[in-house]
Amino acid sequence: MGKRASSPTGWTKCGRAISGDVVRKKQLEIILQKLSPHPSPSAELEQYMTPGGVAAALLQLANSQGDIAGKVVCDLGCGTGRLAVGAALLGAERVIGVDVDPTALEIAEQNAARAGVDIEWIRGDVNEFKRADTDTVIQNPPFGVQRRGADMVFLRKALQLAPVVYSLHKATPKNRAFIAERVKEMGAKITDRLELWFHIPRQFKFHTRRVHRFKVDLYRIEKGGKKW
Numbered sequence: 001m002g003k004r005a006s007s008p009t010g011w012t013k014c015g016r017a018i019s020g021d022v023v024r025k026k027q028l029e030i031i032l033q034k035l036s037p038h039p040s041p042s043a044e045l046e047q048y049m050t051p052g053g054v055a056a057a058l059l060q061l062a063n064s065q066g067d068i069a070g071k072v073v074c075d076l077g078c079g080t081g082r083l084a085v086g087a088a089l090l091g092a093e094r095v096i097g098v099d100v101d102p103t104a105l106e107i108a109e110q111n112a113a114r115a116g117v118d119i120e121w122i123r124g125d126v127n128e129f130k131r132a133d134t135d136t137v138i139q140n141p142p143f144g145v146q147r148r149g150a151d152m153v154f155l156r157k158a159l160q161l162a163p164v165v166y167s168l169h170k171a172t173p174k175n176r177a178f179i180a181e182r183v184k185e186m187g188a189k190i191t192d193r194l195e196l197w198f199h200i201p202r203q204f205k206f207h208t209r210r211v212h213r214f215k216v217d218l219y220r221i222e223k224g225g226k227k228w
């Protein structure tokens with residue numbers, strides 16, 4: 001099960017995402033925003049935490065489409081677990097978080113315990129990850145700024161794992177065209193795209209502003225029949 005019956009915070013009593021008994025978007029945002037960050041994020045791994053509002057928007061969209069509650073959900077590049085914890089709070093049947101960084105997973109485990117949810121944390125490269133029963137992938141992948149193409153590695157793997165993928169990417173006209181082309185090549189289709197504001201507090205030497213704000217696109221992508 002993605003959640004326990006009760007938690008020290010009382011968050012889980014909100015339970016499954018059925019109207020009238022939901023973790024509301026604002027409430028979810030506040031809960032996720034309070035989760036602990038990475039103590040020493042790596043620029044190379046693009047360890048930026050998804051802002052609470054963006055994470056809540058992704059999860060609520062996914063849940064409204066029937067892709068979270070009661071489903072097996074994988075969070076690729078889960079970091080400190082914001083998306084994974086949110087999916088569990090919304091009543092996912094099972095949540096699996098995958099990340100290459102053991103420190104991030106340690107914090108993720110603590111965050112899940114604070115939220116009173118059970119999540120399976122797996123340390124490893126997403127490229128090596130396999131899981132046949134995945135219904136939905138949720139991910140905020142590296143944007144490919146530090147390692148070119150890292151975002152596409154995640155997208156390709158996500159579409160190999162699950163029929164439905166929610167993924168965040170840089171919102172530039174060039175990137176939109178690029179992603180549309182790659183998704184088509186992978187035999188999948190973009191069903192929704194939502195533009196959202198993302199912010200990163202200054203955390204690396206090359207950050208010149210106190211808060212860096214930029215737009216991201218949230219994609220909902222469905223796998224087509226074609227194999228690749």
Ligand SMILES: C[S@@+](CC[C@H](N)C(=O)[O-])C[C@H]1O[C@@H](n2cnc3c(N)ncnc32)[C@H](O)[C@@H]1O
Pocket residue numbers: 045046047048049050076077078079080081082083098099100101104124125126127139140141142143
């Ligand atoms: C932009 S962060 C997102 C973190 C988290 N999902 C969140 O929403 O706060 C990207 C994450 O992907 C992880 N990562 C990068 N490359 C990876 C790889 N090849 N395999 C597994 N995880 C990876 C990083 O360690 C980092 O935690």
